[in-house]
Amino acid sequence: MQLHSFFNSSTSYRVRIALALKGLAYDTLPVNIRAGEHRAADYVANVNPSATVPALIDGDFRLGQSLAIIDYLDRTHPEPRLIPLDTELRARVLELSTLIACDIHPLNNLRVLRYLETELKVTPQQKTAWYRHWVAQGMAGVERLLERSNAGPWCFGSQPTLADVTLVPQIANALRMDCDLSAYPRSLAVYEHALKHPAFAAAEPQRQPDYIA
Amino acid sequence: MQLHSFFNSSTSYRVRIALALKGLAYDTLPVNIRAGEHRAADYVANVNPSATVPALIDGDFRLGQSLAIIDYLDRTHPEPRLIPLDTELRARVLELSTLIACDIHPLNNLRVLRYLETELKVTPQQKTAWYRHWVAQGMAGVERLLERSNAGPWCFGSQPTLADVTLVPQIANALRMDCDLSAYPRSLAVYEHALKHPAFAAAEPQRQPDYIA
CATH class of the missing domain: 3.40.30.10 (Glutaredoxin)
Known part of the structure; x- marks a missing residue:
């Protein structure tokens, strides 16, 4: 592949x-x-x-x-399996994953930040506030979903799922943008756990052949 | 339910x-x-x-x-079944559906348009341009995906799938915002076909008990 x-x-x-x-x-x-x-x-x-x-x-x-x-x-x-077959667990995994994929990430990706700069002429402060606003709003939802279901060490138990696969890049981005994530301890605990897993480590941006420092 | x-x-x-x-x-x-x-x-x-x-x-x-x-x-x-079991068809349905759900819709929903107005103080013209920009960029992708696979009358053949379920509300929104959709004839043909289906008609905003004119 x-x-x-x-x-x-x-x-x-x-x-x-x-x-x-x-x-x-x-x-x-x-x-x-x-x-x-x-x-x-x-x-x-x-x-x-x-x-x-x-x-x-x-x-x-x-x-x-x-x-x-x-x-x-x-x-x-x-x-x-990353998307579980059990009906309710699967629903929980997809609920959290699509909250990140639809409600957080699309607002803060490169093309949107560029549009804010070039078309709407926002200030650097406004761009940062935009970024942090959507992270804060979305991560509050993620944390509440984890409060309902999370037993650790992964989002939904003892095995990583699509929920962890979407959460980890989102948290990595938020940390890169200096977002305050202290209100989301369960999300951060999953992130810290995931970073120790060789598959998550191998996928990190700085380990890629096209990495630019 | x-x-x-x-x-x-x-x-x-x-x-x-x-x-x-x-x-x-x-x-x-x-x-x-x-x-x-x-x-x-x-x-x-x-x-x-x-x-x-x-x-x-x-x-x-x-x-x-x-x-x-x-x-x-x-x-x-x-x-x-709205998400087909056949592996490649399923992938195509999810590809088109998530293009809409992740790359178009999140940028133009109510909370984002309100943020543009109240926090970034954009003009009505800038808000409209923002809306139409993301519709145009996303719908160009949708139309190309349909050019590759679409045989009609639905996005992927003779039965409606999740692709149609996500496309129809997106097109309805774009039309409400007076977006020019003439460059997306395959998408519009699916939309026109869907509106004649009783299930799609029953789900329209103006048919809901909380509709506000």
Whole structure:
């Protein structure tokens, strides 16, 4: 398999964790989204019509969107399963994962921050306040979901799931942006636990071949 | 079952379509997000820790996040199935659905538009431009995905799936905001087809008990 990825993309980071947890070997095909390579005509026409990273290539099959890719990997390589089969546990995992993937991450990704700067001419302070506002609002929800269900060490028990796969890149981003996360102790405990796991460590941005310091 | 819903919420609209397609009866419990009822202490503590709509109540089980709810309904009431079991078709359905749910809708929902107005003091013109920018960028991706796979009359063939369930509320929103959708003929054809289906019609905002003209 091959993964079109950018080291600093949270959605690429999710898929890298999933691949590593499943022990799947892959080649990284770097797509520099800072330079707009995800919008290149060849990439959009032949790899990923969404014009985003990540994109997985598995034989003849090319697939974009991180959650779709992880669901695909869970069906083609079910062990270890990241989206549980138990109906209620599965629902809880998807609830937390989509809270992050739909309610937090989309507001703070590169294209949005650039739009704020270039089109709306916000100040650096306004950009930081925007970023922290959506992290705070979303992470409060994540923490409440964990208060209801979390027994540790992972979001939903003794095995990592898609919930951890989405939470870890989100927390890493928030820490990079100096967000105060002290109100989310359960989320932070999961994050600290995950960083010690070799699959999560292997997927970190600074371990990628396209890493730029 | 009961559904905490707001008539004009796209994510509630998705779940209403799914419930109607499956022929499931439910009571609507209106949550007026314009008035902030989704952030009320009782709702957050006892119904939906995400502090969002929709939220499904099925016996003792309470679940937020529209995609998680639809996956749950697909497991508890599999006919008709909205997230296909065939691996590649399923991946295509999830790819298009999450493109809408993660890359378009989150940028244009009520809380974001309000933040632009109240915190960033954007002009009405800037707010409209923001809305249309993300619709145009996202819908171009949706249309390209349909160009690759769509044979009609639905996004992926002869039966509606989660892709149609997410596309229809997105297009309805875009039309309400007077976005020019003429560049997306395949998407519009699916939308026009869906509106004739009784389940899609029953889920429309103006058919809901909490509708405000």
